[in-house]
Amino acid sequence: MADVQLRGVKKDYPGGFRAIHGIDMHIGDGEFIVIVGPSGCGKSTLMRMVAGLERVTEGDILIGERVVNEVEPADRNIAMVFQNYALYPHMTVFDNMAYGLRNRRTPKAEIEKRVAAAAEILELQGLLDRRPRQLSGGQRQRVAMGRAIVREPSVFLFDEPLSNLDAKLRVQMRLEIRKLHQALGVTSIYVTHDQVEAMTLADRLVVMNAGIAEQIGTPMQVYRQPATTYVAGFIGSPAMNFIAARLGPDGADIELPAGGRLPMSNGALASQAGREVTLGIRPEHLTVSGAGDGVVSLNVELIEQLGADLLVHGHFGGDRTDITLRLAGATPVSAGDVLPLGVAPESLHLFDRENGRRLETAAPSDVPM
Amino acid sequence: MVENRRYLTYVAHATLILGIVIVAFPIWVTFVASTHEPQDLLTSPVPIWPGGAFLENYRQVLGVGLEAAGGVPVGTMMFNSLVMALAITIGKIAISIIAAYAIVYFDFPFRMTAFWLIFVTLMLPVEVRILPTFKVVADLGMLNSYVGLSVPLIASATATFLFRQFFLTVPDELMEAARIDGAGPIKFFRDVLLPLSRTNIAALFVILFIFGWNQYLWPLLITTDESFYTIVMGIQRMVTVADAEPQWHLVMATTMLAMLPPVVVVICMQQLFVKGLVEVEK
Numbered sequence: 269m270a271d272v273q274l275r276g277v278k279k280d281y282p283g284g285f286r287a288i289h290g291i292d293m294h295i296g297d298g299e300f301i302v303i304v305g306p307s308g309c310g311k312s313t314l315m316r317m318v319a320g321l322e323r324v325t326e327g328d329i330l331i332g333e334r335v336v337n338e339v340e341p342a343d344r345n346i347a348m349v350f351q352n353y354a355l356y357p358h359m360t361v362f363d364n365m366a367y368g369l370r371n372r373r374t375p376k377a378e379i380e381k382r383v384a385a386a387a388e389i390l391e392l393q394g395l396l397d398r399r400p401r402q403l404s405g406g407q408r409q410r411v412a413m414g415r416a417i418v419r420e421p422s423v424f425l426f427d428e429p430l431s432n433l434d435a436k437l438r439v440q441m442r443l444e445i446r447k448l449h450q451a452l453g454v455t456s457i458y459v460t461h462d463q464v465e466a467m468t469l470a471d472r473l474v475v476m477n478a479g480i481a482e483q484i485g486t487p488m489q490v491y492r493q494p495a496t497t498y499v500a501g502f503i504g505s506p507a508m509n510f511i512a513a514r515l516g517p518d519g520a521d522i523e524l525p526a527g528g529r530l531p532m533s534n535g536a537l538a539s540q541a542g543r544e545v546t547l548g549i550r551p552e553h554l555t556v557s558g559a560g561d562g563v564v565s566l567n568v569e570l571i572e573q574l575g576a577d578l579l580v581h582g583h584f585g586g587d588r589t590d591i592t593l594r595l596a597g598a599t600p601v602s603a604g605d606v607l608p609l610g611v612a613p614e615s616l617h618l619f620d621r622e623n624g625r626r627l628e629t630a631a632p633s634d635v636p637m
Numbered sequence: 638m639v640e641n642r643r644y645l646t647y648v649a650h651a652t653l654i655l656g657i658v659i660v661a662f663p664i665w666v667t668f669v670a671s672t673h674e675p676q677d678l679l680t681s682p683v684p685i686w687p688g689g690a691f692l693e694n695y696r697q698v699l700g701v702g703l704e705a706a707g708g709v710p711v712g713t714m715m716f717n718s719l720v721m722a723l724a725i726t727i728g729k730i731a732i733s734i735i736a737a738y739a740i741v742y743f744d745f746p747f748r749m750t751a752f753w754l755i756f757v758t759l760m761l762p763v764e765v766r767i768l769p770t771f772k773v774v775a776d777l778g779m780l781n782s783y784v785g786l787s788v789p790l791i792a793s794a795t796a797t798f799l800f801r802q803f804f805l806t807v808p809d810e811l812m813e814a815a816r817i818d819g820a821g822p823i824k825f826f827r828d829v830l831l832p833l834s835r836t837n838i839a840a841l842f843v844i845l846f847i848f849g850w851n852q853y854l855w856p857l858l859i860t861t862d863e864s865f866y867t868i869v870m871g872i873q874r875m876v877t878v879a880d881a882e883p884q885w886h887l888v889m890a891t892t893m894l895a896m897l898p899p900v901v902v903v904i905c906m907q908q909l910f911v912k913g914l915v916e917v918e919k
């Protein structure tokens with residue numbers, strides 16, 4: 269087992285396209301890191317550089333204190349699970365798992381022992397003589413994992429391993445991957461664009477955007493203290509509401525464009541009084557308050573009933589910004605209503621209007637993790 | 638089928654049966670002729686049913702050959718043809734699969750130039766370059782040898798192109814998985830690519846074997862020594878004998894024998910061959 273370090277890693281593809289703009293990261297021994305981000309942001313590129321399938325243009329990648337920039341994939345002691353599984357079609361399940369071991373001249377008895385152990389963990393015992401095309405998608409997925417496990421690598425790399433499975437199987441496999449990680453404790457890097465996978469699997473989350481790591485932190489850190497508007501909008505569903513607002517004259521409250529003020533906790537931004545900001549509020553943090561103490565009122569335009577939840581879309585007074593809020597499914601609301609809304613001061617997120625960076629309102633230690 | 642009408646089925650079958658008869662009839666006549674005495678074939682009507690000289694005729698062509706055509710036994714000619722056809726087939730497949738592997742999986746300077754150079758020669762049939770090739774082979778002293786018979790026909794743009802197209806459909810991840818599994822280029826080729834190409838190789842084997850077996854012009858040009866005559870050119874020599882009647886019964890027996898090896902190859906490879914044409918196993 270080993271830790272993984274990225275030091276100023278950059279990647280230029282031939283043709284001059286810069287896919288990764290410099291990433292620094294330390295992944296602890298046994299940690300489960302999830303990389304999320306939109307399509308084309310460089311997740312696979314980053315992972316393939318760790319695997320050794322893609323050259324590093326600049327910077328260093330270290331696996332367990334050893335710089336591996338020039339080391340062949342087979343000698344990095346890593347194992348990778350591909351999105352399309354990449355099983356050898358002409359080999360049996362057993363041979364698929366054993367192939368890597370045979371290439372390293374592992375003794376036969378040892379190979380059989382390890383494959384049997386992996387098959388047991390993944391419930392593949394009855395399938396060892398089949399070819400990949402005689403397996404279901406979920407079973408192929410397991411074989412791909414088995415091929416990774418038998419190598420007993422120091423780092424697991426997963427590139428969207430569940431995206432070809434149906435929703436139900438995905439949930440099941442997600443739990444199994446989590447269990448597997450608990451059992452084996454191997455350092456893992458996992459790429460996905462599924463938020464739920466990201467939040468549930470990760471010890472720490474890397475949110476990427478256009479070749480940059482926008483934020484690295486635990487799932488709750490990322491959810492509670494998104495570092496940029498980009499992260500705030502990407503993590504959480506439905507996405508966070510963003511409102512163009514301004515800090516009040518004494519920096520202790522926020523003036524909304526439609527009128528109305530929201531008090532801030534700790535009033536910590538006195539020096540920034542009057543500044544233009546982007547205010548972020550998660551849909552689940554807006555509450556319907558009793559008549560009288562509502563700070564702003566929402567003109568309801570559209571209702572989406574999800575069963576357990578109810579999504580309400582509307583506007584604050586004359587401001588045209590779309591606002592979404594999430595209420596319990598049974599709440600009696602209909603289009604045309606005017607709802608008085610309140611929001612707890614600690615659930616407000618302030619971002620610089622220009623560069624989208626978070627403005628800290630409270631000392632970070634005040635925020636529960 | 639869009640519609641499932643009865644009479645359409647009958648029409649379809651009738652057409653197919655008629656087609657088979659048209660294709661098979663000349664072969665039947667050849668067979669029948671090869672089982673008769675020579676004088677039976679010179680009288681009208683030409684017989685339609687097999688005669689009684691089967692054993693004699695075949696024994697003579699296999700063992701002795703035709704006096705007037707140089708007296709080379711058909712057995713020798715078939716052996717020569719077999720050596721030539723196998724050398725061409727195996728050589729073509731080996732060279733083109735390796736060339737395609739290099740072009741698809743390795744990044745070397747002028748890779749596309751190499752591919753296009755190979756591709757362009759697709760348009761040049763053997764006959765076009767036959768004189769320069771003859772000159773080269775003659776200067777190298779390869780006339781009247783198995784090497785001379787087969788080597789000039791081995792380079793194959795078609796097979797290289799087919800293998801390249803197949804390799805392009807093999808997902809890159811397979812190669813990457815093999816790299817992570819510690820398989821170098823040769824191991825990947827041997828353990829993954831070659832088994833995956835099995836059906837393609839079988840299909841090409843059939844096509845190329847028949848191509849090699851049927852070579853006529855090239856062996857005719859470069860062999861003057863009877864012990865290197867191939868069967869296809871041998872038949873021609875039997876027909877165009879100088880001052881004598883062609884021995885039709887023996888020519889026909891030779892023809893039947895000449896047809897056998899390609900048929901055997903097709904039958905043996907049939908299962909793989911059909912798979913190779915129809916199914917893509919990935």
Ligand SMILES: Nc1ncnc2c1ncn2[C@@H]1O[C@H](COP(=O)(O)OP(=O)(O)OP(=O)(O)O)[C@@H](O)[C@H]1O
Pocket residue numbers: 281282283285287305306307308309310311312313314461
């Ligand atoms: N071989 C290549 N040559 C040039 N550009 C490439 C190459 N591979 C990827 N790119 C570019 O690099 C960027 C990052 O690609 P990458 O595959 O890492 O995205 P990703 O985050 O994994 O996306 P997805 O979620 O769709 O898999 C993309 O803009 C892509 O077009």
Ligand SMILES: [Mg+2]
Pocket residue numbers: 311312313427
């Ligand atoms: Mg990707």
